[in-house]
Amino acid sequence: MLSIKDLKAGVEESQILKGINLEVKPGEVHAIMGPNGSGKSTLSSVIAGREDYEVKGGSISFEGDDILELDPEERAHKGIFLSFQYPIEIPGVSVSNFIKTSLNESRKAQGLEPMPAGDLLKMMREKMELFEIKKGYLSRSLNQGFSGGEKKRNEIFQMAMLEPKLAILDETDSGLDIDALRIVANGVNKLRSDDNATIVITHYQRLLDYIIPDFVHVLYDGRIVKSGTKELAHELEEKGYDWIIKEADQC
Amino acid sequence: MDYQRGGPVLKEQLIQVFKDSAKNGLPFKAVREKYIQQFDTDGFPTVKDEEWKYTNLLPLTKKDYAFENTDGIINKEQLEEFILNDTDSYYLVFVNGVLSKELSTITEGAFVVGSLKHNNRQDILEKYWNSCLPQKTDTLVAINNALAQEGAFVYVSKNVVVDKPVQVIYASSNVQQDLFLQTRALIVLEENAQVQITERHQNFDDSFVFTNAVTEIVADANAIVDFYKIQNNTLNCSLIDNTWVKQAKTSNCTIDTFSFGGKFTRNNLNFCLTGEHAESNMNGITLIGKDQLVDHHTFVDHAVPNCNSNELYKGIFDANAKGIFNGKVMVRPDAQKTNAFQANNNLLMTDNASIDTKPQLEIYADDVACSHGCTIGQLDENALFYLRSRGIAKKEAQAMLMYAFANDVLENIKIPELKNKLNRIIAKKLGVQLDIEL
Numbered sequence: 001m002l003s004i005k006d007l008k009a010g011v012e013e014s015q016i017l018k019g020i021n022l023e024v025k026p027g028e029v030h031a032i033m034g035p036n037g038s039g040k041s042t043l044s045s046v047i048a049g050r051e052d053y054e055v056k057g058g059s060i061s062f063e064g065d066d067i068l069e070l071d072p073e074e075r076a077h078k079g080i081f082l083s084f085q086y087p088i089e090i091p092g093v094s095v096s097n098f099i100k101t102s103l104n105e106s107r108k109a110q111g112l113e114p115m116p117a118g119d120l121l122k123m124m125r126e127k128m129e130l131f132e133i134k135k136g137y138l139s140r141s142l143n144q145g146f147s148g149g150e151k152k153r154n155e156i157f158q159m160a161m162l163e164p165k166l167a168i169l170d171e172t173d174s175g176l177d178i179d180a181l182r183i184v185a186n187g188v189n190k191l192r193s194d195d196n197a198t199i200v201i202t203h204y205q206r207l208l209d210y211i212i213p214d215f216v217h218v219l220y221d222g223r224i225v226k227s228g229t230k231e232l233a234h235e236l237e238e239k240g241y242d243w244i245i246k247e248a249d250q251c
Numbered sequence: 252m253d254y255q256r257g258g259p260v261l262k263e264q265l266i267q268v269f270k271d272s273a274k275n276g277l278p279f280k281a282v283r284e285k286y287i288q289q290f291d292t293d294g295f296p297t298v299k300d301e302e303w304k305y306t307n308l309l310p311l312t313k314k315d316y317a318f319e320n321t322d323g324i325i326n327k328e329q330l331e332e333f334i335l336n337d338t339d340s341y342y343l344v345f346v347n348g349v350l351s352k353e354l355s356t357i358t359e360g361a362f363v364v365g366s367l368k369h370n371n372r373q374d375i376l377e378k379y380w381n382s383c384l385p386q387k388t389d390t391l392v393a394i395n396n397a398l399a400q401e402g403a404f405v406y407v408s409k410n411v412v413v414d415k416p417v418q419v420i421y422a423s424s425n426v427q428q429d430l431f432l433q434t435r436a437l438i439v440l441e442e443n444a445q446v447q448i449t450e451r452h453q454n455f456d457d458s459f460v461f462t463n464a465v466t467e468i469v470a471d472a473n474a475i476v477d478f479y480k481i482q483n484n485t486l487n488c489s490l491i492d493n494t495w496v497k498q499a500k501t502s503n504c505t506i507d508t509f510s511f512g513g514k515f516t517r518n519n520l521n522f523c524l525t526g527e528h529a530e531s532n533m534n535g536i537t538l539i540g541k542d543q544l545v546d547h548h549t550f551v552d553h554a555v556p557n558c559n560s561n562e563l564y565k566g567i568f569d570a571n572a573k574g575i576f577n578g579k580v581m582v583r584p585d586a587q588k589t590n591a592f593q594a595n596n597n598l599l600m601t602d603n604a605s606i607d608t609k610p611q612l613e614i615y616a617d618d619v620a621c622s623h624g625c626t627i628g629q630l631d632e633n634a635l636f637y638l639r640s641r642g643i644a645k646k647e648a649q650a651m652l653m654y655a656f657a658n659d660v661l662e663n664i665k666i667p668e669l670k671n672k673l674n675r676i677i678a679k680k681l682g683v684q685l686d687i688e689l
């Protein structure tokens with residue numbers, strides 16, 4: 001589904017991603033962990049098409065198509081969704097309007113008619129229930145004045161509405177209280193299928209108790225320096241990153 | 252002749268028009284004489300005048316205008332696009348400055364919606380005409396004072412609430428030659444009276460129309476006025492709008508100015524607060540592009556204690572558009588406990604667009620709360636990426652952020668159809684089809 005080969009990217013002055021290789025197949029869950037500043041958010045942004053980063057080498061293909069030349073919106077239309085580590089506040093645009101626009105723009109790109117208002121409302125209600133989101137929230141301005149946890153829950157709510165093929169959750173767990181974490185994780189699990197895939201970026205093993213990954217990767221200094229199964233996350237929780245960094249630096 | 256002052260020919264022509272039409276004008280001959288003399292002495296302002304520093308009138312005063320045209324014809328269908336059709340309203344329609352009796356709904360009773368020239372309340376006219384203006388006016392106001400012959404007249408007597416909005420349209424059509432119009436409006440609200448008014452200038456012709464408008468609004472104790480200026484004229488039009496508001500105690504007056512069209516638009520908006528606990532609100536959205544200029548000059552005169560004034564102006568400038576905002580607030584020595592708030596926020600969409608923004612606070616009282624803030628920026632790249640990553644195309648995402656930027660001005664509009672109409676105008680102007688209900 002997603003195939004990243006020797007991806008090098010950065011900003012003018014500095015190289016941030018220094019040769020990333022990653023294969024994600026339908027139905028899989030990949031966890032990416034790694035110390036602060038190692039390049040996890042940059043990798044997600046580059047996959048989603050952020051233009052601030054210059055891709056200096058390598059390739060990203062999604063379902064067989066090279067997507068590096070595509071605009072962020074075109075990638076979204078193909079089914080790539082990024083849940084932001086720091087969701088943006090947009091005063092003046094209500095959550096429901098935003099989701100409606102977002103969903104219908106994707107439908108338009110696929111040659112579909114806009115979703116009838118009734119169906120949309122019904123779908124929103126269902127998903128709100130799934131994530132235990134309070135009424136009244138739909139008419140609020142997007143993320144404005146939302147607490148940290150509410151913002152994250154809103155991201156996952158949007159994901160549920162857009163039903164992406166590939167969801168990248170960038171530290172969606174940070175800022176969530178224990179109950180919210182369980183609700184969000186259960187929601188994500190319910191949305192899992194053999195056709196879609198998830199990349200979870202997290203600092204905490206705890207999330208991976210709920211969303212069980214097929215693979216765990218450690219990103220360090222712009223490279224994936226170690227990959228393993230869910231046991232690797234436990235090991236990291238116990239021992240930290242030092243031992244991996246040492247290993248990596250020796251290479 | 253002094254070519255530096257600009258438009259010497261136009262000046263002489265205007266003085267001649269005054270002589271020729273002295274009998275036809277509004278019935279204030281002595282006063283009008285005074286103003287034509289002032290104009291004769293002062294001439295047109297130039298960029299050397301502090302108040303006109305960034306706004307050069309020369310291109311406007313160099314043209315060869317007609318000053319009158321009675322050939323204008325507008326029918327109801329033509330107007331439909333430019334009015335609120337689903338909001339039951341009173342209408343005042345002027346075509347080339349002449350009242351259209353068919354298209355207007357003249358009403359005289361507990362309140363008057365009518366024309367300055369034809370009405371049965373000369374007593375009110377005598378009492379209030381020119382009453383909001385200062386002793387020495389700006390040249391353009393002087394020209395209008397001397398030459399205006401007709402205009403909108405709204406008079407609401409004590410305790411009366413006008414049951415529907417009044418829509419005022421100044422149309423121009425069938426103009427053979429470029430036209431220079433002096434439009435005029437007098438709005439008088441007695442104690443406890445209320446009215447909502449929308450105003451639009453609309454050209455239906457290919458010729459150029461230059462309008463020099465003066466509006467006086469008198470709000471007596473506890474009166475409420477909501478006045479919406481929709482400036483979305485064609486690009487072959489320019490407008491100088493001079494609006495003067497005088498407010499008595501506990502009155503509340505809001506003037507919203509939506510500037511999207513027209514080539515050159517200058518708004519001189521002046522409030523004089525003469526009674527305690529009066530509140531003045533000025534809001535504006537300016538959204539302009541190629542070769543357009545919009546200049547907002549506001550002035551609030553806090554002459555007495557305990558009044559509030561709020562200004563919120565948002566500007567979005569594309570291509571080589573030029574914006575000017577000059578917000579002057581005067582707090583006189585007696586005006587303790589004044590609250591004066593002013594904000595002017597701007598987005599520049601290109602490197603060629605520009606905005607000159609200047610707050611001018613003159614505060615002579617010590618116990619006051621006055622604040623002002625201006626911002627100039629670009630669209631937030633993070634927000635843009637966020638929206639695009641959710642599948643919203645760049646143009647639509649930009650439009651959405653611009654809507655969001657202007658939203659706090661739109662959300663206070665009290666006529667729902669007007670709000671929707673402005674949304675549509677904005678969407679059209681941005682070239683997007685977004686059905687955002689804000």
Ligand SMILES: Nc1ncnc2c1ncn2[C@@H]1O[C@H](COP(=O)(O)OP(=O)(O)OP(=O)(O)O)[C@@H](O)[C@H]1O
Nearest residue numbers: 011016034035036037038039040041042043052085
């Ligand atoms: N636009 C940018 N301009 C300059 N430097 C950047 C930019 N974006 C990221 N960086 C730098 O690249 C490095 C990787 O940042 P990134 O946000 O990808 O880290 P991360 O792994 O997500 O960290 P964290 O765990 O703290 O979220 C950091 O050193 C960061 O300062």
Ligand SMILES: [Mg+2]
Nearest residue numbers: 040041042085
């Ligand atoms: Mg990060």
